Amino acid sequence: MAQEALTALLDAAHAARGGLLARLHAESTDAYRLFHGSVEGESGLTVDRYGELLLVQSFHRTLEPAAVEAIESFYRSRIAGLKLVYNDRSAKNSRIGNPLSAEAMAIATTPVIAREMGVKYQIQARHDGQDPWLFLDLRAARRRVMAEAAGQSIKSLLNVFAYTCGVGVAAAKAGADFVVNVDFSETALKVGKDNAALNELPQRLRFIKSDAFAAMRQYSGIGQPQRVRGKPMPPFPKLEPRAFDLVFLDPPRYAKSPFGVVDLVNDYPALFKPALLCTAEGGTLVCCNNVAQVEREAWLDQLERSARKAGRPIREAEWIVPEADFPSRDGKHPLKMLLLRV
Known part of the structure; x- marks a missing residue:
């Protein structure tokens, strides 16, 4: 050009x-x-x-x-x-x-x-990874989480696939008392710890290096097997069951886990169910899906069916839309964000 x-x-x-x-x-x-x-x-x-x-x-x-x-x-x-x-x-x-x-x-x-x-x-523009340390299209979700925390409707938050913990830091800054960030990358969590210190918030945030399934299964009380497909499970941090006022779920498109795979196209419910069971009764679950080919209404229908099957039906669903610096011709943003009251 x-x-x-x-x-x-x-x-x-x-x-x-x-x-x-x-x-x-x-x-x-x-x-x-x-x-x-x-x-x-x-x-x-x-x-x-x-x-x-x-x-x-x-x-x-x-x-x-x-x-x-x-x-x-x-x-x-x-x-x-x-x-x-x-x-x-x-x-x-x-x-x-x-x-x-x-x-x-x-x-x-x-x-x-x-x-x-x-x-x-x-x-930092160049580091060991490839993506920026803060995803800008997720600002709308961070804004909403901050509003929930400031309004006292959430005091505890579980941030799964936390990456550099932007959502967790924002929630703590807005008033959440107890924030847990889970990610398998020690490097990403280190950035989150630095951001917590930068905002004078280290006492409000916890950082757990763990497989997301392992953490959610423990928090939800599902528990986890000692062996999967005949192979012993690797060691994971031991966590006590706990329900959170808000669970934030922002998984990558595809990733492998000892428990199976993260697959946002074909099997989002495999992640959604344990996240839902970590959410307190009457609490809030924010789910993200960044795969453009996934139709948002079909995805919502999938989550509603999964929630009913788990005995925790969705009471209210609200779309969070990326802000105006991420324009769209047809309103179908690749990043889909759902706030669910459960």
Whole structure:
């Protein structure tokens, strides 16, 4: 794409966000998507702001140096002080493939602080993983969880597949007294611990390195077998049964577990049932599904049937929609978020 055409797309996207950015800045938020290429004219290209970091990522094809320069020049004229890092993720498995100069790598590997609704998050453009440490399209869900915590309707929260624990930190910041974050990555949990300290919240959060099924089965009282398919189970942290006011379930599309597989297309109920049984009677369960091909109404129907079968029918269901920096042509966002009263 010619530089002039790309600049025109960036300009249109920036103009469309004028009111949104003013509202976000007013609530102490400087982390948001500036360009959502799949809808705004250049599929596979995203531009995100995290504090002073401008993170440019391409998923379909490598950007030419002139295009990167055009992006940097455009946003330099709109938002002072941003430092650009470009991650080319167009190779297989979305791995970051492009080398950086020593100066650019220093910027990419130095943590910066981004703010969202007054909560501070540590962000690093390049690290051992490939995804950003804070998923911006999940802001709407973090906002809702914070509202629930601030309104005292939740005091305890279980955050499963917590990654860097953004939801848990936000809930604790808003007033939740007891927050448990479960993830199998020690590295991701370390970021969550740093964010808890950054927000002066370490006493309110617990971090558990564990398989999600193992944690949920123990909290729900289901228990777990010593052997699965003839193989002994690996050791997991011992957890006492406990019901939570809110359970937040944000699994990856597909992952293997000693208990089977995480499969958001074919078997979401395998995750949903233990999460539901960890939720207190009259509590709240927030479920996420980031697979674009999954139709949201069919998914909700699947969850309603699973809940009835488990003897915990859904009393109320509410869709949480990504905010306006993630526009959609037809309202069918790839990320689907459901708040369920159970």
